[in-house]
């Protein structure tokens with residue numbers, strides 16, 4: 001069979017053989033590009049054009065695309081053991097990774113060892129957390145937040161709050177989440193606390209599930225004190241606090257985990273994306289005390305598992321990725337470079353039609369609104385497409401795609417951040 005060579009050949013083939021609704025192909029030919037290779041912060045398409053990636057490919061390539069140490073670890077693992085038997089006959093790399101995950105979370109936070117359930121996609125770690133909450137508390141409902149994105153598997157979708165994703169599947173969704181507003185200002189917190197306490201008093205909620213910063217929801221940063229308030233209210237009512245740090249984890253926000261900004265220790269933390277830098281692996285980590293309360297010892301058949309659970313290549317890559325995040329000091333760099341980039345974005349946000357710029361570490365967003373003050377998704381998407389033509393890969397976030405988001409590899413250089421800021425400024429200016 002002959003491989004496609006060009007963008008249009010590849011897209012034609014996909015259009016013919018991939019289900020509708022996966023790929024969006026703009027009739028004017030400006031979207032998408034077809035990725036051929038990537039290295040560091042750069043991506044090249046099949047036509048040989050070079051791009052600067054401001055997305056880290058959904059936040060995955062935190063230590064740079066194809067980080068050599070991570071690739072080498074994956075290659076070594078592939079040569080010795082490509083696949084093992086998840087819950088039946090395990091392998092060494094999994095044991096090593098689980099120890100590392102405990103060390104960088106619950107042990108570091110002074111909460112004793114952590115225990116973990118691995119999965120492949122991020123949503124699986126959310127579902128492992130939801131099951132853990134039910135097993136530990138015996139309570140079936142959870143509380144989640146407006147604008148939340150926890151993935152699209154049926155369990156996670158219950159807590160994901162966007163009609164676009166949920167509406168077509170409602171007849172098959174078991175509704176076990178009560179949804180409360182995600183706070184945006186200090187004075188939202190007292191009302192929210194009362195609302196949460198009222199719900200939790202019913203004694204039917206096992207957990208509050210929350211992203212410390214809503215990423216896909218539009219880089220929404222809650223007021224300081226939000227996570228501490230959730231911790232308190234959970235403790236008062238015997239509910240678990242599940243933090244979905246799939247996007248915010250591993251240095252993205254300028255701390256290893258976003259909960260560390262407020263020194264809040266969750267009961268369960270969900271991880272994915274940057275965990276491996278490019279292999280589908282996710283983790284639900286909880287304190288050993290809680291995990292042992294929730295899960296009975298196996299009597300031969302695991303009640304929660306999957307064929308690829310704890311894939312050897314993913315585990316080996318994750319260990320190397322954690323080493324690289326440390327070696328390159330990427331958490332500190334994320335904070336430093338993010339602060340500078342945010343100041344620049346705040347300047348840009350003075351351009352007409354820009355509403356606000358916000359960010360924490362290298363998780364940044366520029367929100368656009370029209371003259372009536374409504375979210376202006378069509379403008380942000382126009383700008384993002386123009387920037388793609390100028391060699392910058394960006395994504396829109398927010399319910400209406402109104403936020404131009406920047407979540408680059410944490411290895412991005414200041415000069416590269418300046419390049420995208422200049423291009424963004426010019427493109428937004430030209431739009432007027």
Ligand SMILES: Cc1ncc(COP(=O)(O)O)c(C=O)c1O
Pocket residue numbers: 058121122123124126149150151152211215216244245246247248272273
């Ligand atoms: C906060 C958060 N949780 C969960 C997910 C789902 O992860 P996955 O797409 O790997 O299932 C995402 C994906 O963007 C996410 O941002």
